[in-house]
Amino acid sequence: MAHKVLLFLGAGGNVGAASVALFKSKGYKVASAARTIRDEIAASSDLVVTADFSDPNVVKGIFEKVEQQLGVPNVVIYNAYSWSVGPDPANPLSAPVENLQKDLAVNTISAYAAAQAAVEGFGKLSGDVKTTFMYTGNAANTFIMPELFGLGATKSTSWYLVQTLVATPLFASKGYRFYYVDERTPEGKGMRFISGPGHAQFFLQLAEQEKQGEPLATFVRGKGYVGFEGSERAVLPVGVSEERIDWAYGA
Numbered sequence: 001m002a003h004k005v006l007l008f009l010g011a012g013g014n015v016g017a018a019s020v021a022l023f024k025s026k027g028y029k030v031a032s033a034a035r036t037i038r039d040e041i042a043a044s045s046d047l048v049v050t051a052d053f054s055d056p057n058v059v060k061g062i063f064e065k066v067e068q069q070l071g072v073p074n075v076v077i078y079n080a081y082s083w084s085v086g087p088d089p090a091n092p093l094s095a096p097v098e099n100l101q102k103d104l105a106v107n108t109i110s111a112y113a114a115a116q117a118a119v120e121g122f123g124k125l126s127g128d129v130k131t132t133f134m135y136t137g138n139a140a141n142t143f144i145m146p147e148l149f150g151l152g153a154t155k156s157t158s159w160y161l162v163q164t165l166v167a168t169p170l171f172a173s174k175g176y177r178f179y180y181v182d183e184r185t186p187e188g189k190g191m192r193f194i195s196g197p198g199h200a201q202f203f204l205q206l207a208e209q210e211k212q213g214e215p216l217a218t219f220v221r222g223k224g225y226v227g228f229e230g231s232e233r234a235v236l237p238v239g240v241s242e243e244r245i246d247w248a249y250g251a
Contacts, residue, residue, distance in 0.1 A: 004028040007073035053080040059113035071239030079204040082106035083151040085169030092149035107154035137180040139190035141211040179217040188228035195221040
């Protein structure tokens with residue numbers, strides 16, 4: 001039997017519930033982690049773990065528990081998020097520093113820890129196993145809205161992480177895939193009410209396709225991947241340090 005183990009981090013009642021149910025129906029062993037485990041999550045999971053992703057140190061232990069009980073996860077989805085709004089929406093600096101620290105911990109540092117643990121696990125699997133790490137993003141990496149500063153800044157940092165992982169020759173040579181998943185309206189706008197089933201279907205498609213697709217994985221529910229004008233400004237050029245940095249200049 002093919003190795004099919006999903007670890008879903010940040011399994012809530014919308015995207016999480018739809019995703020774990022769909023992957024379970026497709027023959028995956030499913031592990032779900034969240035601060036609060038809902039009944040519908042538990043019903044579709046072989047293993048549930050309570051975790052608060054404002055503490056990145058919990059991530060390694062989750063992966064260890066999943067490996068011990070279900071096997072190494074070959075599909076990892078990071079869906080946890082934090083958005084702390086300051087008292088003055090017109091002032092992006094009105095939120096206390098500790099609010100931004102929490103957003104950074106949940107949206108970026110724990111995501112980094114998850115990617116780190118995922119890649120470590122991928123290295124334990126045979127070369128014919130499809131290995132995929134996905135991060136639930138949003139459109140804030142493509143434009144500036146002052147009222148979205150905390151969410152946009154931290155999500156954008158994680159988009160930089162995803163781009164870096166895709167551009168790493170070692171990971172590409174091993175066939176590891178990485179995605180920043182972003183649901184859009186048909187017109188390309190971001191949205192408040194994202195689709196759980198839409199995410200689930202797209203996650204499954206990305207997990208089971210043969211090769212790395214577009215890392216900025218923008219999609220429209222019912223259609224799958226759709227590229228949008230403006231996304232190109234979020235995609236950074238890839239180079240090696242010898243090409244981009246003059247280490248001797250000014251010495």
